[in-house]
Amino acid sequence: MPALTLLDGGTGRELKRIGAPFRQPEWSALALIEAPDLVRRVHQAYVDAGADVITTNSYALVPFHIGAERFAADGERLAALAGWLARQAAQAARRPVRVAASLPPICGSYRADWFDPVFARPILEVLVGALAPYVDHWQAETLSAISEAELVRAVLGTDTRPLWLSFTLNDERMPGQPRLRSGESVRAATAAAVRLGAAAILFNCSQPEVMGDALDAARAALDVAGRRDVELGVYANAFAPQRADAEANSDVTRIRDDLTPAGYLDWATDWVARGASIVGGCCGIGPEHIEQLAKSLACR
Numbered sequence: 001m002p003a004l005t006l007l008d009g010g011t012g013r014e015l016k017r018i019g020a021p022f023r024q025p026e027w028s029a030l031a032l033i034e035a036p037d038l039v040r041r042v043h044q045a046y047v048d049a050g051a052d053v054i055t056t057n058s059y060a061l062v063p064f065h066i067g068a069e070r071f072a073a074d075g076e077r078l079a080a081l082a083g084w085l086a087r088q089a090a091q092a093a094r095r096p097v098r099v100a101a102s103l104p105p106i107c108g109s110y111r112a113d114w115f116d117p118v119f120a121r122p123i124l125e126v127l128v129g130a131l132a133p134y135v136d137h138w139q140a141e142t143l144s145a146i147s148e149a150e151l152v153r154a155v156l157g158t159d160t161r162p163l164w165l166s167f168t169l170n171d172e173r174m175p176g177q178p179r180l181r182s183g184e185s186v187r188a189a190t191a192a193a194v195r196l197g198a199a200a201i202l203f204n205c206s207q208p209e210v211m212g213d214a215l216d217a218a219r220a221a222l223d224v225a226g227r228r229d230v231e232l233g234v235y236a237n238a239f240a241p242q243r244a245d246a247e248a249n250s251d252v253t254r255i256r257d258d259l260t261p262a263g264y265l266d267w268a269t270d271w272v273a274r275g276a277s278i279v280g281g282c283c284g285i286g287p288e289h290i291e292q293l294a295k296s297l298a299c300r
Contacts, residue, residue: 005231005233006279006297009235011059017286025064040089046290047097049287054089054100056100058082058131076130079131105143112182120148121155137161141205144182164200165193165200167201167214174213187218201230203233205237208259231277
């Protein structure tokens with residue numbers, strides 16, 4: 001099994017916690033626009049906590065969050081700034097730290113029914129072009145449907161950097177039948193990820209309770225395909241369960257009290273036992289959680 005890779009945690013909640021400009025609908029993009037030094041500070045906090053990978057603060061750089069007019073005028077510059085800030089933090093580290101390009105769901109988080117590839121493609125092309133000089137791998141996040149992953153692969157074209165595809169899951173646990181928010185099965189998503197050349201398949205921005213079943217289903221599908229070289233990973237959120245019609249970041253969602261660093265470690269330990277070689281956190285999981293993982297999972 002590959003050595004464990006530790007991701008960072010959520011950016012938006014950590015920006016809010018340290019006093020960065022933060023409101024809806026801009027979410028984490030607002031700090032990038034008004035206080036980029038605080039974005040760098042968050043990256044540094046995750047490096048200090050022990051993360052091997054930090055993620056560009058580009059998740060909210062879409063018209064859904066910053067508006068079509070602002071994206072047209074400034075989206076490319078802001079995405080490049082997000083990439084540069086992450087690269088600066090990685091280069092300042094005293095150990096190797098990689099930069100992941102966050103490629104968000106262009107038409108809105110959690111809503112596979114809103115996805116329009118014709119609308120999404122030119123937006124994704126801007127993000128990819130602006131982030132490309134700064135990143136070590138592409139990390140398409142919070143994918144609710146296989147079609148979103150297919151568009152990412154098409155836009156990346158012949159780029160040879162590793163592609164990590166991370167799917168968000170239905171928060172209602174159905175043992176043995178884990179599904180994406182689109183209703184598509186994890187097994188189908190895994191087969192699609194293999195077809196698209198993914199180096200890693202991850203699950204993020206969903207409840208910790210549904211991640212184990214998803215890992216089991218993905219591992220079984222990889223075994224059938226004879227692809228033990230594809231890594232598996234998890235970075236769960238700390239939200240209460242989300243409704244089927246929910247939109248991620250549509251408001252400031254309540255964080256669960258039980259997902260302390262020690263509580264989150266319990267879940268992460270189970271994911272590693274099930275075959276995850278990449279572990280981190282999503283919304284509501286902060287540097288203190290990543291530090292606990294780094295110390296307790298012997299990532300160093």
